[in-house]
Amino acid sequence: MASSTRSDVYAALPRRFNAAVRFVDHHVENGRGDRVALVTEDRAITYARVHEEVNRVGHALRALGVRQEDRVALLLLDSPAFVYAFWGAMKIGAVPVPMSTLVTARDCAYILEDTRAEVVIVSEALTDIVGVARSHVPTLRHVLVAGRAGPGEIPLDDLTAAQPTTLDPAPTTKDDVAFWLYSSGTTGIPKGVVHLQHDMVVCCEAFGRHVLEITERDRCFSVAKLFFAYGLGNALYFPFYVGASSVLFPGRPEPTAVFDMIARTTPTLFFAVPTAFAALLRYVRDYPDLNLGLVRRCISAGEPLPRSLYERWLARFGREILDGIGSTEMACTFISNVAGSVRSGSSGRVVPGYRARLVNEAGEEVDVGEVGALLVSGESAFAGYWNRHTRTSETLLGHWVRTGDQYVRDEDGYYWYAGRSDDMLKAGGIWVSPVEVENTLLEHEAVREAGVVGAADTDELVKPIAFVVLADGHVGTAELARELREFVRARLAPYKCPRAIVFAGSLPKTATGKIQRFLLREQAKGLAPIPGRSE
Numbered sequence: 001m002a003s004s005t006r007s008d009v010y011a012a013l014p015r016r017f018n019a020a021v022r023f024v025d026h027h028v029e030n031g032r033g034d035r036v037a038l039v040t041e042d043r044a045i046t047y048a049r050v051h052e053e054v055n056r057v058g059h060a061l062r063a064l065g066v067r068q069e070d071r072v073a074l075l076l077l078d079s080p081a082f083v084y085a086f087w088g089a090m091k092i093g094a095v096p097v098p099m100s101t102l103v104t105a106r107d108c109a110y111i112l113e114d115t116r117a118e119v120v121i122v123s124e125a126l127t128d129i130v131g132v133a134r135s136h137v138p139t140l141r142h143v144l145v146a147g148r149a150g151p152g153e154i155p156l157d158d159l160t161a162a163q164p165t166t167l168d169p170a171p172t173t174k175d176d177v178a179f180w181l182y183s184s185g186t187t188g189i190p191k192g193v194v195h196l197q198h199d200m201v202v203c204c205e206a207f208g209r210h211v212l213e214i215t216e217r218d219r220c221f222s223v224a225k226l227f228f229a230y231g232l233g234n235a236l237y238f239p240f241y242v243g244a245s246s247v248l249f250p251g252r253p254e255p256t257a258v259f260d261m262i263a264r265t266t267p268t269l270f271f272a273v274p275t276a277f278a279a280l281l282r283y284v285r286d287y288p289d290l291n292l293g294l295v296r297r298c299i300s301a302g303e304p305l306p307r308s309l310y311e312r313w314l315a316r317f318g319r320e321i322l323d324g325i326g327s328t329e330m331a332c333t334f335i336s337n338v339a340g341s342v343r344s345g346s347s348g349r350v351v352p353g354y355r356a357r358l359v360n361e362a363g364e365e366v367d368v369g370e371v372g373a374l375l376v377s378g379e380s381a382f383a384g385y386w387n388r389h390t391r392t393s394e395t396l397l398g399h400w401v402r403t404g405d406q407y408v409r410d411e412d413g414y415y416w417y418a419g420r421s422d423d424m425l426k427a428g429g430i431w432v433s434p435v436e437v438e439n440t441l442l443e444h445e446a447v448r449e450a451g452v453v454g455a456a457d458t459d460e461l462v463k464p465i466a467f468v469v470l471a472d473g474h475v476g477t478a479e480l481a482r483e484l485r486e487f488v489r490a491r492l493a494p495y496k497c498p499r500a501i502v503f504a505g506s507l508p509k510t511a512t513g514k515i516q517r518f519l520l521r522e523q524a525k526g527l528a529p530i531p532g533r534s535e
Contacts, residue, residue, distance in 0.1 A: 076098070084160075203237065255284075258280060
C-alpha cells in the first residue's frame, strides 16, 4: 500500500492555511456542494448548506466580539449545530473547545474558567449544566442555545438567521491553534489539549487513508461522540476531508437505537468502543435477524479489544474489527490493525507516517517481546497542555509523546497492550481517575478509606470497582454498597461510578502511606467477574 510520511503531508501544506476552508469550503468550491455531508434521524444536509451555516455562525460570533484566538466553548450533542459551531469558530480564527456532554456543572465551570471563553454554545437539553456553572464564571458573557433559550440566553438560530452566507476566513497559518479538547488528568482535573490547524489533515492522510481507506462514497457512523478525539475524527474530519457523509445521533447509544440507525441510514464505516461492541453482541442474542447492512468496516479504539470479543463479533457478523490505540494528544489512532491482517488481541502495527518506541525506565529501547513504555511521534502531536507547563514537559519528550501505556512488540511488528504506566483506567473508552472517585467516596460519612482500580467484567472489559474501608459504627451491607454507588453517581459522571463496592478491613499502602493500587488490582483478579450491563 503506497503511503506518504506525515512530515511530507505537513510540508505540502501552504503556510497560510485555515482548516475550515479545507474541510468545508473546499467541497463547495470544487462542485461538490450538493453532496450529502450530514445525516440525522430525520434529514440529510448537503455540504452547500453546511457551508452557509458555518459562515453564519462565524459572522454571529464576530458580532458578539469574538476575535482570532479567542476560545469558544461548545457543550453540544452530536447534531448539525456542533458541526456549524466547530467550523464556524475555526473559520474566523477562534478556537472551538468541545466539552463532554457528560460533564458535571463543577467541571463545566472549571473548563469555562480555564479557557477564559466569553461565549458558550450549548444544546437546549444541557442548559441546566451551564446555568449552574455560569454563576461561578464571571468571564462568560454570552450563552447561545441550540434550541429554545431561557432567560439570559440567546437562541442560536435567531442570532445566525440574518447573517450573510459568505465569509472570508481568518488569515491563520498551519501552525496556528485550531481547537482544544479536554482530557482527564491523574487527579481528575481536566487538562486542555491544544491542537493546531494542520493536525486534522495529517490524521486524515495517515489513519483515514491507510486504515479506513475512506472515500467520498462512504458514510460514517460513530458510537463515540463528537466531543471525544476519537469521535471527532470518526464523525467529522475523516468524512469531511474526502467529501463523505456522517451520521449524527444525539441520543444514548443503546443497542436498539444503534441498530435502528444502521438500518435507517446505511453507514459503511462503523466506529465504536469495545464496551459498545460487547453491548451490541449481548443484544443480538435475542434478535437473530439483525445485521450490519452495508457496513464494510468496523473500527474500535478507546480501550483494548479482548480477543474473545473480536472473535465473537467476527463469527456473528462476518466483519473484522480493526482495533487500535490513539490518544487525545495525537488526535487520532496511531497504531492499528488493518483489513485482512488483523491479529486479534493486539492493537496492530504502527500506522504509516507515525513512529513508535518502547523504552525502559532508563529511556533505552527494549527488545522484541519485552514490556516497555510506549512513545509515539507524528506531526499531529499536540502543542501542549494549556496552562500546564510541568505536565507538558513530562509528556512531550522532544518529538516523542509519552502515552502512559505499557506495550510489548512482537517479531512481526504487532503491539500488545500490557497495562498503564500510571493508575488511570478507562471505562467505556473514557479516562477515569481513581483519585477523583476515591475523594468522592471519602465525602460519605461511612467511608474512612477508599481505593479504586479496574477489574474485568464478563466481557473481559475493564470497569472501575472500589475497595472501601468503613468508618467506625458502619457495617458493610448490600444496601450500603448501593448507597455508596448512588452517592458517587450523583456527584460524578455516570461512567465514573464504581460497578462494584468491595468492603475491606484495610488497604495495602507504601511506607509513606500511598495506596498500592497494583496490589488491589491483584485482589480484584480473585473476585468473580463483574456482570456486563445487560446481564
